Amino acid sequence: MTLASSVQPRALGLARYRGEFPIFKTSVYLNTCSLGALGERSRRKVAEFLDIWQSRGAAAWYDVWWEALSDLRARYGRIVNAAPGEIALAPSISVALSAVAESVDYRRRPKVIVTALDFPTVAYQWLAKGREGIELVVVESPDRISVPVEAIAQAVDDRTALVVTSHVYFTSGAIQDIKRVAAAAHAHGALCVIDAYQSVGQIPVDVRDAGVDALLAGGLKWLLGGPGIVFLYMRESVAQHLEPAIAGWFGQREQFAFDPRALTFHDDTRRFELGTPSLAAVYAQLGGLEYIEEIGVPAIRATTAALTEDLIARMRAAGFRPTIAADPEQRSAIVMIPMPDPAESVRHLAAGAIIADSRPGHVRFSPFFYNLQDDNVRATERLAAQPAH
Numbered sequence: 001m002t003l004a005s006s007v008q009p010r011a012l013g014l015a016r017y018r019g020e021f022p023i024f025k026t027s028v029y030l031n032t033c034s035l036g037a038l039g040e041r042s043r044r045k046v047a048e049f050l051d052i053w054q055s056r057g058a059a060a061w062y063d064v065w066w067e068a069l070s071d072l073r074a075r076y077g078r079i080v081n082a083a084p085g086e087i088a089l090a091p092s093i094s095v096a097l098s099a100v101a102e103s104v105d106y107r108r109r110p111k112v113i114v115t116a117l118d119f120p121t122v123a124y125q126w127l128a129k130g131r132e133g134i135e136l137v138v139v140e141s142p143d144r145i146s147v148p149v150e151a152i153a154q155a156v157d158d159r160t161a162l163v164v165t166s167h168v169y170f171t172s173g174a175i176q177d178i179k180r181v182a183a184a185a186h187a188h189g190a191l192c193v194i195d196a197y198q199s200v201g202q203i204p205v206d207v208r209d210a211g212v213d214a215l216l217a218g219g220l221k222w223l224l225g226g227p228g229i230v231f232l233y234m235r236e237s238v239a240q241h242l243e244p245a246i247a248g249w250f251g252q253r254e255q256f257a258f259d260p261r262a263l264t265f266h267d268d269t270r271r272f273e274l275g276t277p278s279l280a281a282v283y284a285q286l287g288g289l290e291y292i293e294e295i296g297v298p299a300i301r302a303t304t305a306a307l308t309e310d311l312i313a314r315m316r317a318a319g320f321r322p323t324i325a326a327d328p329e330q331r332s333a334i335v336m337i338p339m340p341d342p343a344e345s346v347r348h349l350a351a352g353a354i355i356a357d358s359r360p361g362h363v364r365f366s367p368f369f370y371n372l373q374d375d376n377v378r379a380t381e382r383l384a385a386q387p388a389h
Helices: 003-020 040-062 064-080 093-101 120-127 149-155 178-186 279-295 297-317 342-351 373-384
Strands: 087-090 111-115 135-139 160-166 191-195 214-218 230-234 335-338 357-359 362-365
Touching: 003 279, 003 297, 040 064, 040 279, 064 087, 064 230, 064 279, 087 093, 093 120, 093 191, 093 214, 093 230, 111 120, 111 149, 120 135, 120 160, 135 149, 149 160, 149 178, 160 178, 178 191, 279 297, 297 335, 297 373, 342 357, 342 362, 342 373
Parallel strands: 111 135, 111 160, 160 191, 191 214
Antiparallel strands: 087 230, 214 230, 335 362, 357 362
């Protein structure tokens, strides 16, 4: 029995949440991989923040807003099986990854390993450090779908400081075995950092089981929190031995000492936090997490797997050849359809009230628990109707 066929009844059960996402009143939304649809719970939480701001002003920091930050760290931690003290908040993956990159001593280990399929933000961190002697090694993909873990392992040696790669490749939706990647890094004393922006929320993630040293994800996509809020998980024993070279007052243990002569980092992963978090984004994420926690990531995975396999089957029947992992168990809810002019295809879909996205050479669809098979039908028919597809 396949993953998709075994979960079809459950997939239909999550349709009850669809009404909480108003975008479906006017559109077929198949673009969660770019931005999760706005749910009513997130809208209400943002309104709650604005009401508090209006009525209490800065006084709300002392109890309500401070507690909201602690609550978010704890809830992010539960999603990936981490302790609250192993979670730091940041406004973007770029900022969080920069804080990690600036905390590593590269003098004896100047090599950093990434792959050709990772989102470029990953590589940019270390390309910007080339003048400092950092050697960036890009492991190629033989098929533009995935990268063999064996190839990553071969690139790692005793001069490697970090292996930084994706849990789910944005280029294909293929799921990488991060547990094996972590083992390959650790075999030579390197650290393993995982960009999980494309996975956390749609695929179960257990940082302890995976053995990774650090992992980053956030609200923009599958956690339904919108832009402006992400988290960094770092294993406690690793965080205690890395000292950031960029700093902000939220990363300080003595935050309210306001002492310009002393730098006292938190003892845990909060040492990687920088400036004041965007509370509107924090509240939007707290609302989005209500859906994720209420449903549970395993049930979300079951639903999206069923929808993904259904979409793939329909696209193939219509004559398309999706760029996807061969094994359904290694497919996430990202379906890449090769098209000669992806941007034009996305415009064609939008003219039919179907929202998707384009990436080099492909139209990208990303169903989530609030989608229906009817969405797949409409998207397939509309794409197939494009002249000279």
